[in-house]
Amino acid sequence: xxxxxxxxxxxxxxxxxxxxAFLGALLGxxxxxxxxxxxxxxxxxxxxxxxxLGLPAESALILLAGIYTGAEYGGRMxxxxxxxxxxxxxxxxxxxxxxxxKRGLAGPALGLSAVASFVGATIAIIGxxxxxxxxxxxxxxxxxxEFFALMVFAFxxxxxxxxKDPIKTAIGAVLGVLIGTVGVDSGTxxxxxxxxMPELYDGIDFVVMIIGLFAISEILLMLEHAHxxxxxxxxxxxxxxxxxxxxxxxxxxxxxxxxxxxxIIGVLPGTGASVAGAVSYTTEKRLVDKDNTxxxxxxxxxxxxxxxxNASAAGSFVPMLTLGxxxxxxxxxxxxxxxxxxxxxxxxxxxxxxEVAGGLIASLYIGNLVLLALNLPLAGVFAKVLTIPRWVxxxxxxxxxxxxxxxxxxxxxxxxxxxxxxxxGYLLRKLGFSLAPVILGYVLGGLxxxxxxxxxxxxxxxxxxxxQSGISLSLWIAASALLVLPWLVPKLLKQRPSSxx
Amino acid sequence: MKNITALPAAxxxxxxxxxxxxxxxxxxxxxAPAKPGGGYDLTCRLAANGLLETGLIEDPMLVTYMPGGIxxxxxxxxxxxxxxDPNLIVAASTGAAVNLALGKFGQYDASEVRWVGALGVDYxxxxxxxxxxxxxxxxxxxxxxxDPTQVAFGAGGSVGSQDWMKAALTAxxxxxxxxxxxxxxxxxxxxxxxxxxxxxxxVFSGDLSELKSQLESGDxxxxxxxxxxxxxxxxxxxxxxxEQGYDVQWPIWRGYYMGPEVSDEAYQAWVERLENLAxxxxxxxxxxxxxxxPMARFGDDFDGYVKDQVADFKELAAEVGLTQ
Amino acid sequence: MxxxxxxxxxxxxxxxxxxxxxxxxxxxxxxSYDPVGPKAFPLGLSILLGLLSLVLVIRPGENxxxxxxxxxxxxxGVLVLLLVYAVLFPRxxxxxxxxxxxxxxxxxxxASPLKAVATGVLxxxxxxxxxxxxxxxxxPGLPW
Numbered sequence: 001x002x003x004x005x006x007x008x009x010x011x012x013x014x015x016x017x018x019x020x021a022f023l024g025a026l027l028g029x030x031x032x033x034x035x036x037x038x039x040x041x042x043x044x045x046x047x048x049x050x051x052x053l054g055l056p057a058e059s060a061l062i063l064l065a066g067i068y069t070g071a072e073y074g075g076r077m078x079x080x081x082x083x084x085x086x087x088x089x090x091x092x093x094x095x096x097x098x099x100x101x102k103r104g105l106a107g108p109a110l111g112l113s114a115v116a117s118f119v120g121a122t123i124a125i126i127g128x129x130x131x132x133x134x135x136x137x138x139x140x141x142x143x144x145x146e147f148f149a150l151m152v153f154a155f156x157x158x159x160x161x162x163x164k165d166p167i168k169t170a171i172g173a174v175l176g177v178l179i180g181t182v183g184v185d186s187g188t189x190x191x192x193x194x195x196x197m198p199e200l201y202d203g204i205d206f207v208v209m210i211i212g213l214f215a216i217s218e219i220l221l222m223l224e225h226a227h228x229x230x231x232x233x234x235x236x237x238x239x240x241x242x243x244x245x246x247x248x249x250x251x252x253x254x255x256x257x258x259x260x261x262x263x264i265i266g267v268l269p270g271t272g273a274s275v276a277g278a279v280s281y282t283t284e285k286r287l288v289d290k291d292n293t294x295x296x297x298x299x300x301x302x303x304x305x306x307x308x309x310n311a312s313a314a315g316s317f318v319p320m321l322t323l324g325x326x327x328x329x330x331x332x333x334x335x336x337x338x339x340x341x342x343x344x345x346x347x348x349x350x351x352x353x354x355e356v357a358g359g360l361i362a363s364l365y366i367g368n369l370v371l372l373a374l375n376l377p378l379a380g381v382f383a384k385v386l387t388i389p390r391w392v393x394x395x396x397x398x399x400x401x402x403x404x405x406x407x408x409x410x411x412x413x414x415x416x417x418x419x420x421x422x423x424x425g426y427l428l429r430k431l432g433f434s435l436a437p438v439i440l441g442y443v444l445g446g447l448x449x450x451x452x453x454x455x456x457x458x459x460x461x462x463x464x465x466x467x468q469s470g471i472s473l474s475l476w477i478a479a480s481a482l483l484v485l486p487w488l489v490p491k492l493l494k495q496r497p498s499s500x501x
Numbered sequence: 502m503k504n505i506t507a508l509p510a511a512x513x514x515x516x517x518x519x520x521x522x523x524x525x526x527x528x529x530x531x532x533a534p535a536k537p538g539g540g541y542d543l544t545c546r547l548a549a550n551g552l553l554e555t556g557l558i559e560d561p562m563l564v565t566y567m568p569g570g571i572x573x574x575x576x577x578x579x580x581x582x583x584x585x586d587p588n589l590i591v592a593a594s595t596g597a598a599v600n601l602a603l604g605k606f607g608q609y610d611a612s613e614v615r616w617v618g619a620l621g622v623d624y625x626x627x628x629x630x631x632x633x634x635x636x637x638x639x640x641x642x643x644x645x646x647x648d649p650t651q652v653a654f655g656a657g658g659s660v661g662s663q664d665w666m667k668a669a670l671t672a673x674x675x676x677x678x679x680x681x682x683x684x685x686x687x688x689x690x691x692x693x694x695x696x697x698x699x700x701x702x703x704v705f706s707g708d709l710s711e712l713k714s715q716l717e718s719g720d721x722x723x724x725x726x727x728x729x730x731x732x733x734x735x736x737x738x739x740x741x742x743x744e745q746g747y748d749v750q751w752p753i754w755r756g757y758y759m760g761p762e763v764s765d766e767a768y769q770a771w772v773e774r775l776e777n778l779a780x781x782x783x784x785x786x787x788x789x790x791x792x793x794x795p796m797a798r799f800g801d802d803f804d805g806y807v808k809d810q811v812a813d814f815k816e817l818a819a820e821v822g823l824t825q
Numbered sequence: 826m827x828x829x830x831x832x833x834x835x836x837x838x839x840x841x842x843x844x845x846x847x848x849x850x851x852x853x854x855x856x857s858y859d860p861v862g863p864k865a866f867p868l869g870l871s872i873l874l875g876l877l878s879l880v881l882v883i884r885p886g887e888n889x890x891x892x893x894x895x896x897x898x899x900x901x902g903v904l905v906l907l908l909v910y911a912v913l914f915p916r917x918x919x920x921x922x923x924x925x926x927x928x929x930x931x932x933x934x935x936a937s938p939l940k941a942v943a944t945g946v947l948x949x950x951x952x953x954x955x956x957x958x959x960x961x962x963x964x965p966g967l968p969w
Contacts, residue, residue, distance in 0.1 A: 031960070044537030045961050143701030144685070167880050171838065174874045178845060178867070184570070185863035187686050189661035190854050192863060193845075198577050198607055201570030216907070223903055226934055227896045269695045323698065324714035325691045329536075332691065336543065339792060346714025391936035392944055395927035398907065399952055402914060407962050408536065410567045411574060415911040423904065431834055432886060449866045450688070457685045457859035458653045458701060563963055660858070684858045823855050 004350050005129060008358020011058050012366055020055070020063040021363050025370045028070020034400050035078055035215055038087035038207070039071035039313075039330045041408065047337045057341035058359035064337055065317075065360055066367045068330055069121060072273065072313045073371050076113045076306055081106060081385045082397065084214045088206055089273025089309030091439050092281040094214070096294060096301030103297055106386055110379035111243030112299055113306040116255050118372040120307030123259035124266065124314035125364045128321075136322035139267050144454035145465050147271075149475035151448035154275065156479040157282040158440060159486075169437050172428070176441025177448075179204055187453050199413040208405055208418045209442060213435055215401045216422020219394050221429065226390055241380030251303040254284050262308030266315020269325055273309040274443050280308035286482070314364060321345055321357060529562040531757070532591040534575030536568045543791055544592035544755040547620055548775070551784045557774055571662075572597040576606045579760045580613050587767030590617060590757040596663040598807055602814030603661055603823060611811040615768050616804040618775040619756030621793030625667040625727035625749075626712060627742070628705040630697055631720055638725040638745045641704065642675035653683040655702035657690040661823050664690070666814075667706035667727060667751050669821055674747040679821045697721070708753060709736055710792030727751035732794060754796055756803060772800040831885030838878035846871040902933060919956075919964040923949035 011017060031042030043064050050060040075086035080097035093113065100109040127135070142150075158173065182193045183203030194200040258280035265276040284304040285294045294301040319325045324346030326332035338345055343353050350357045385393075405418050425435060452466075459465035467473050529552070531545035542564070549562040567575045575591050583589055593616075601611045627638060635641040645652055649672070658664030665686070669679035687693040690707045697705040698720060705721075709732065715721040716735055725742040726732060727750050732739070742749040757775070759768060776799045778784050788795065798806050818824045849867035857863070892900060906929055913922035928945030932938060956962045 027960075041537055042960075044542065140695050140699030143696055143699050145701075165886055167877055167884075168886065171874065171877045171881070174870055174877065178870050178874070181867050181870070184659060186659050186688065187859055188854055188857045188863050189659035189665075190852055190863045192852065192867065193848060196607070198570045198573035201573055201605070202568055205568075219907075220900055220903060223900060223934065224892060224896060227892075227899065269692055319695065323695065325695045325698075326689075332689070333537065339790065341790070346718055349714075389936070391931040391934040391941065392948075394934050395930040395944060395948060398910070398930060399923055399927065399948065402910060403919070403952070403956055403962065403964065406914060407964070408566060408568070410532070410565045411569070411578070412911055412915065413574075415914070416908075419904070419907055419911065422907075430891065431830060453859040453861045454685045454687070456861055457683060460650055460683060461860040565963065660856070680856050682858070686858075 002129075004354040004358035005361060006358070007354050008360070008362035011355050011359035012062060012362035017059050017062050017359070017363065018366070020059055021066045021367045022370050024063040024066020025070040025073075025367050025374060028067035028072075029074035029077075029371070029374065030070075031067060032071030032074025032086050032090075033077040034074075035084050035086055035211055035397075035404055038075070039068045040333055042067045042071055043330060043333045043337070047333065050337070057338070057343055057353075058356045060337060060341070061334070061356060061360050062363040062367075064334055065363055066370075068334070069310065069313060069364065069367050070371060072121075072310045073114065073117050073375060075309070076117070077110065077382055077385075080109050080113065080302075081382065082215075082218065082393075084218055084397065085210055087273075088210070088443075089277050089312070090305070091210065091274060091436065092277040092305035093302065093309075095281065095305075095436055096296070096298050099295070099297030100299070100302060101383075101386060105240070105297070106383035107241035107379050108243040108247060109299075109302060110382055111241075111376055112247060112251065113302055114372060114375035114379065115243065115248050116251065116258075116303040116306040117310040117375075118368055119255040120259035120262055120309070120311035121314050121364070121368045123256070123307075124263040124311035125361065125368065127260075127263050128314055128317055128364075129361055132318050132322050135267050135318050139269060139319050140323070141469070141471060142268050143469075144451040144458065145467075146469060146471045146475070147268075147451040148448060148455055148466060149472035149479070150268075150271070151444055151451065153475045153479040153482070154279055154440075154444050155448070156482045157279060157286070158437065159483060165432060168431075168433050172433050172435070172437035173441035173445075176438040176443075177445030178441075179209070179438075180442045180446040181449070186450055187457070197413070199411065199417075203446075204417065204421075205408070205414065206443075207408055208414050209421060210439065211401045211405060212418040212421030213425035213438065215397050216419060217425035217429055217435075219397055220422070220426045222390055222394055241383065242376075243379075247299055251300050254288060254300040254303045255307045257287070258284060258304040258307040259311045262311030263315040265308070266312030267318045269319050271312075271447070272316065272329070273312045274439075275447075276308040276312035276315075277305035278440050278443070280304045317360075317364075321349060321360070324349075528560055529558055529588050530565060530586075530590075531562055532565050532567050532575050532579070532589065534567050534569065534572035534592065534597075537566055540594065540596075540755075541572070541592040542566070544594065544620075544757075547755065547788065547791055547793070548590065548592075548757065548778070551620070551778050551781075551787050552774065554787070555778060555781045555783055557778055570605060571600050573600065573606045576601075576609060576614070579758075580609045584760040585762035585764070586760055587763055587770075590759055590771060592755070593758055594663075594755050595751075595753045595810070596658075598810050599661070599663045599666060599814050602811045603818055611808050613761050614758040615761065615763055616807045617757045617759055617768065617771050618779075618799035618803045619754040619796045620775060620779060621755045621788045621791070622796035623708045623710045623753040623755070623793055624732065625751030625753065626707055626709045626723050626739070627667075627671055627725045627727070628694075628697065628707055628712060628721050628723050629703060630700070631722050633703065633722065635724065636722075638740075638742060638747060641724055642671075642747065645672060645675050645677050649677050649681045650683055652704055653685060653702040654704045654706060655685040655687055655693045655696050656706045657687050657693050659686045660684070661818070662686075663751075663753065664693075664706060666817070667749075668704075670727075670749045670751065670817075671706065671742075671747070673821070674742070674749045709739075713792070725749075728794075752796070754798075755793060756798075756807075769800075775799055829885075830891070832882050835878040835880075835882035835885070838881070839875055842871040842875040842878065845874070899933060903930070906930060906933070915965045916968060918967045920949050920953050920967065923952060 050063055075090035076093045078084045078086040079090040079093035080101050083094050083098040085091045097109055184201050185192055261280045262276040265271050281304050316331045320331040326335050405414050455465050467476055533541040533545040535541035545564045552558040654668040656664035672679045672682050690711050693705050696702045723739045726739045779797050845867055849864045852864055910926040924945045927948050928941045931941035931944045
């Protein structure tokens with residue numbers, strides 16, 4: 001049964017392919033670490049190159065898969081060090097990662113997140129090896145109604161993030177959803193809030209959104225910190241560089257759970273690393289955050305999204321390899337790469353091209369080991385970014401933001417939009433808003449509306465379709481439990497002693 | 502061992518050195534009016550790789566991304582800013598023609614730019630799951646006529662998109678009002694195909710080239726290809742809609758246009774370049790690898806083809822109630 | 826002061842909610858296959874936003890310090906600089922526009938003039954090399 005994997009390791013362990021896996025991991029880390037240049041762009045940029053070089057199919061795929069997984073590793077760096085997510089999956093990583101860095105624990109935070117990424121990815125690759133064909137069949141059972149229920153679940157799990165200012169969290173989420181409605185309505189083709197500007201037809205781009213919201217507003221806040229003498233925001237000296245085994249073990253449950261959760265979400269077509277990160281973070285907060293330390297630099301709050309986003313990256317290979325259906329933008333690009341080699345991924349691939357399917361999966365195992373080996377010792381080096389003076393750091397962030405947005409749009413409107421969103425983000429942060437709900441609303445809101453309307457288009461308006469299947473019904477029950485239990489449990493607990501008395 | 506592994510790395514970096522040089526003024530450029538990796542990216546790469554590999558251009562062609570409104574942003578850019586750039590071509594497709602017809606490209610219409618030529622074409626397909634009750638297009642059409650609400654169509658585009666047009670035209674051919682259909686808009690053909698395999702929709706109006714792996718595995722049945730005649734290779738068994746008595750054709754061409762003020766010499770040079778490319782055997786392989794069928798329309802021929810098509814779409818849109 | 830800020834925000838958000846609602850109502854929909862249509866979602870959101878901002882106006886919360894005049898001017902300076910960068914970027918090309926803007930930004934962040942110029946030149950050259958040669962990203966070239 002695992003012949004293809006044995007053959008795959010044979011393929012992946014040739015010097016050429018090992019070198020490519022290493023190179024892919026390195027380039028991917030770089031692509032992921034630069035804000036705005038995520039895995040999709042990295043792959044799209046290097047894909048024609050791999051083809052022009054005349055690399056054989058399995059080698060090209062090994063290189064590109066290395067970039068993909070590497071980018072998920074790299075995305076966390078600027079999240080932790082600069083509070084600017086390097087890519088979509090790393091938004092939640094800022095919540096606890098950056099506070100840790102501010103406490104002088106950047107090195108251990110980088111180390112722990114590398115371990116968490118490794119654990120998450122490994123869980124997912126094992127899942128991919130063992131259950132891919134089975135999971136593919138489960139994945140297609142998720143139709144619009146099930147996705148809608150999943151989004152309801154995701155929103156209700158966000159209620160845990162309400163924190164000390166529930167009104168502002170809610171407003172943030174609503175604003176995020178509203179920003180997500182800009183553009184062509186995917187159901188009817190009607191333009192919403194585009195003001196006749198073609199640049200807005202496709203909506204506000206995710207990259208423009210996170211770079212504006214996080215990077216540009218961060219620049220403005222840094223100026224403020226540089227200017228004010230009354231707050232001492234000097235970072236404590238960089239302490240330890242390496243994460244301790246004790247810290248890793250304290251997050252072991254979180255990493256395992258988030259890895260599994262991230263993998264499952266990654267397998268579903270249409271949801272990706274950002275949803276995986278959000279759901280795992282809120283789930284862990286609910287499960288293990290007894291002292292309410294999530295958001296203030298809790299190691300578990302860092303481990304959860306990192307394990308999950310790497311797991312979801314590997315999980316999105318499942319529908320691509322087994323059904324030939326891309327589960328994410330990145331796998332869509334990889335699918336295109338395979339087609340250049342006249343290889344059509346799908347159910348037949350494991351029998352027709354076992355060296356490609358096996359080589360890819362084997363290279364994922366190897367790539368992950370390479371990435372761990374690369375990232376653990378380098379944590380200390382990267383942590384030094386924090387000691388760079390502001391007058392170097394700020395221009396660097398500005399240049400990266402501009403290049404990231406410009407190479408994606410070749411258009412000034414996108415850059416102006418990025419600056420406007422940056423000012424908006426600055427104001428929100430000054431007014432005591434957290435940016436995570438805005439981003440989550442933006443990501444989840446569109447999926448929620450689209451899938452609700454798709455489901456009702458199928459049923460012709462009959463709302464019964466929304467809770468018809470077992471999957472959606474269980475998601476609805478889980479969602480209502482999330483909302484009701486935190487309110488109900490304390491009441492029940494209070495009642496018990498009084499009834500005994 | 503160490504030296505051997507370093508070799509490919511050095512090779513690759515070396516190659517990226519030569520490919521990635523900043524754009525010079527006289528270098529050929531193709532704007533892909535989409536994000537990296539999409540259909541337009543593929544269209545640009547087809548020309549870029551083809552021209553380079555066949556030696557028709559010497560330096561690699563630069564591919565620039567300019568996403569927005571299925572080409573609307575790029576169309577406005579070329580009509581407003583880079584109106585006379587002799588080295589610039591922009592990727593376009595049937596989807597762009599549909600949006601031009603619907604007036605979604607802003608103030609400009611199809612006659613503004615100079616249409617250069619098309620290098621390949623894909624065709625629409627009417628797809629059901631392998632265990633669906635309908636064996637032929639005729640059976641599906643009969644079921645539609647009896648009760649259109651029992652059959653849910655799905656595809657990768659909104660109402661008014663070229664994906665929707667395939668479903669609407671099919672319904673129209675069966676004398677069913679496209680508005681009485683059940684139609685579900687997904688984000689891309691992949692999601693719609695997944696929904697078909699999961700029994701959430703019954704009919705998928707997609708493109709032939711995206712069906713290859715499902716055809717091989719036998720998970721789906723293609724009731725009709727929306728092409729003029731039967732295609733070869735893995736698609737040889739698929740009857741056309743016309744064969745079955747329904748006059749529906751939906752070619753999805755992949756071509757290029759240039760700015761409105763480009764000189765006749767520059768335009769003619771590109772027409773010849775693409776014409777030469779289309780006749781080349783190496784290029785035929787490249788085109789096939791991207792799942793495209795041959796199409797050869799260049800210069801005035803292509804210009805007229807696009808303008809006629811846009812006019813047809815305008816009529817169609819009014820007929821089905823999309824515009825007044 | 827902070828309470829006033831929250832009230833202002835609440836009122837501004839109510840305005841946004843009203844605008845969203847009016848805009849949603851004026852959408853012209855040829856036809857829709859789902860009974861919800863493109864209007865319902867933005868309408869629901871604007872109602873929700875209106876209610877939430879009403880709460881904010883009635884019970885405003887705490888928030889941080891606001892910049893004084895001098896800082897405000899420098900914030901504006903950074904923004905103008907970024908805007909200038911946006912305008913120059915495609916015209917002067919990556920190298921020149923970056924040199925200018927990096928140097929100016931570094932200076933605004935209290936680097937000495939010499940350090941600022943050095944940062945600008947080195948970072949622009951390094952960036953050009955990293956992006957075009959290392960990562961294969963096309964950047965706008967020099968204006969000539």
